[in-house]
Amino acid sequence: GGDSGELITAAFFLGVPHPPGYPLYTLAAAAAIRLLEPTGWEVAYRANLLSACLGSLTGVMLYLSLLRWLKMVYFHELSDSTPTKTLGPFEFCVVVPALWGALSFSANVHVWNAFTQAEVFSLNNFICASILYALVRFYDSKFESLKVFIVIGALACGLGVSNQHTSVFLSIPSIIGVLCSQRFWNEGWKSRLLLSCSAFITGLLPYLYLPWASANSPDS
Incomplete structure (x- = not known):
């Protein structure tokens, strides 16, 4: 991508x-660059590998989200711990x-490009997929598990803002839908509201890095 060199240098x-x-x-x-340093791989390759891993995780999250949603819609399944509960001969229906949905998204040429180079889009896609998963689980989980998925979703919304602001086009409708x-x-x-607000604010903490980095690297 056009910004890959700049992003790798900044990292x-x-x-x-x-x-x-x-x-x-x-x-x-x-x-990622520092953890993979013992491999001896080029810095750019290590950063690109991060995007590839995030792309794989995005596909997994999309698959799980679609699986839960289809089960909820077509089979009215309500389960806390068995997202792949056997549905007999109708399993293939979901x-x-x-x-197919997850693979179609991942194989899209624009998405594939984002997953093979050091860019913010791969992380943005993973965060958005996580928001979708938390949203689906919010609607299909038992009451006792709501708090967990609300916190996950709120944290993902905050992290999305810390990565790329376009995530608000998914975060805002999701938050409105939950509320x-x-x-x-x-x-x-009350406890759910407090925890969700705390999780969202926690997701914004990476912004503390900017003043620190500016102070320690004024030419960046």
Whole structure:
């Protein structure tokens, strides 16, 4: 991508790329570059490998989201711990479409390009896929598990803003959908609201990296 060189350089030297700074991606790429240093691979290759791994995880999250959603729609399944619960001869009715949807997305030429180069889009796609999964689980899980998926979704929304602002086009409708659901406001809603707000704010913490990096690398 056009920004790959800049992003890799910022991650390697712990600097700040162009606005909005992409603090989450810079930190993730910096971690990948340093953790894979013993391999002796080129710095750019290590950063590209991060995108490839995030791309694989995005496909998995999309598959799980579609699988849960299709089971919820067609079989009215409500389960906390068995997302791939056997549905007998009708299993293929949900597994095949879910797998096809995830593979179709991942094989798209624009998505594939994002997953094979050091860019913020791979991390953005993974975060958005995580938001979708948390949203589906919010609607199809038992009441006792709501808090877990609300926190995961809120954290993902915050991390999305810390990576690329376009994620708000998914985060805002998702937040509105959750807040408009009676499930959120059932007994214990105060603790769920507090935890979700805390998780969202936690997701914004990578922005603290920007002033630190600017102070320690003023030429970045």
